[in-house]
Amino acid sequence: EMQMVESGGGLIQPGGSLRLSCAASGFAVSYKYMSWVRQAPGKGLEWVSIIYSGGTTYYTDSVKGRFTISRDISKNTLWLQMNSLRVEDTAVYFCATSEGYFDNWGQGTLVTVSS
Amino acid sequence: DIQMTQSPSILSASVEDRVTITCRASQSISNWLAWYQQKPGKAPQLLIYKASSLQIGVPSRFSGSGSGTEFTLTISSLQSDDFATYYCQQYNSYPYTFGQGTKLEIK
Numbered sequence: 001e002m003q004m005v006e007s008g009g010g011l012i013q014p015g016g017s018l019r020l021s022c023a024a025s026g027f028a029v030s031y032k033y034m035s036w037v038r039q040a041p042g043k044g045l046e047w048v049s050i051i052y053s054g055g056t057t058y059y060t061d062s063v064k065g066r067f068t069i070s071r072d073i074s075k076n077t078l079w080l081q082m083n084s085l086r087v088e089d090t091a092v093y094f095c096a097t098s099e100g101y102f103d104n105w106g107q108g109t110l111v112t113v114s115s
Numbered sequence: 116d117i118q119m120t121q122s123p124s125i126l127s128a129s130v131e132d133r134v135t136i137t138c139r140a141s142q143s144i145s146n147w148l149a150w151y152q153q154k155p156g157k158a159p160q161l162l163i164y165k166a167s168s169l170q171i172g173v174p175s176r177f178s179g180s181g182s183g184t185e186f187t188l189t190i191s192s193l194q195s196d197d198f199a200t201y202y203c204q205q206y207n208s209y210p211y212t213f214g215q216g217t218k219l220e221i222k
Contacts, residue, residue: 035211045151045159045202047211060210094158100206101149103170105158 002026002104004078004095009109016085016113022078022095022106030073035098036080038091039108046091049080050098062088085113117141117205121214127222132193136217138186138203147207150179150188153216154199162201163188193219 008020020036022029036048049059049069057069068081078095090113096102118141128134138148146166151159161170163179166186176191190197198221203214 044216045153045204045213047204047213050209050211058209096158099164100147100211101161101164101204102151102159103161103164105160107158 002097004097004104004106006093006095006106006109009093009111011112011114012085013115014085014087014113017081017083018085018111020080020082020093020095020109020111022080024076024078027097028073029071029076029078033098034069034071034078035096035102036069036078037094037096037102037105038089038111039094040088040091043091048093051078082111085111087113089113116210117144117208117212119203119205119212119214121201121203121217123217124215125218125220127220128193129222130193130195132222134190134193134219136188136201136203136219138181138188138214140184140186140205140207143183144205144207146182147205148179148181148186149204149206150177151202151204152197152199153202159202195221 003025005023035050051069066084070079092108094108095106097104120139122137148166150163153159167179178189201217
C-alpha cells in the first residue's frame with residue numbers, strides 16, 4: 001500500500017526557514033513524479049512544486065527562488081526546503097504523487113508563519 | 116496562468132438528489148482535468164482524472180464530462196458520505212491550478 005507521511009511543520013517567524021519531509025512507503029519516490037500542494041486555513045488548494053522522476057523541477061511563481069523541492073532516494077523521502085518564509089506561506093502542506101493529477105496524498109503538515 | 120472557476124460555490128441538496136458542479140477554464144485545457152473530494156481536516160481524494168476517467172475505488176455514482184474549457188462533475192444519487200467540498204484542477208500546463216471549491220451541503 002502506498003503511504004506518505006509529512007512532518008517538519010511548525011510555527012516560524014517571517015523570514016525564517018523550515019524543511020518539510022514526506023516519508024514514503026510502498027513505492028520508490030525516485031520512480032514517481034512528486035508534488036507539494038498547500039492549503040491556507042479555510043482556503044482552497046494551491047499547487048506549489050513538482051519533481052519529476054528524472055529530477056526536473058517546477059515551482060509556482062510565488063515560491064520561486066525561496067523553496068526547493070528535492071528527494072533522498074536512500075531515505076525514500078521527499079523534501080521541501082522553505083526559505084524567506086512569509087505570512088502568506090501559512091498553510092497545511094501536502095505531498096502527493098502526481099501524474100498531472102494527484103492520486104495519492106499524505107495527511108499534511110501545518111506551517112504557521114507569524115511573529 | 117490558467118484560471119479555473121467553479122459554480123456554484125455552495126450547493127444545498129438532499130440524499131438521493133442528482134447534482135452537477137461546473138468548472139470552467141480560462142483557456143482550453145483539452146481533457147487535462149481532475150476532480151477531488153475533500154472532507155474537513157482530511158487530504159483531498161481523487162475522484163476523476165482526464166475529465167471523465169473514474170479513479171479506482173470511487174463509486175460509479177460519480178461521473179465527469181467535458182473538454183476544452185467547460186467541465187462537469189455529476190453525482191447521480193447523493194449519499195450522506197458525499198457531503199464535502201469538491202475541487203477541479205487543470206494539469207494542461209504549469210502552474211497547475213485549482214478551482215475555488217464547491218461546498219456541497221445538506222439541505
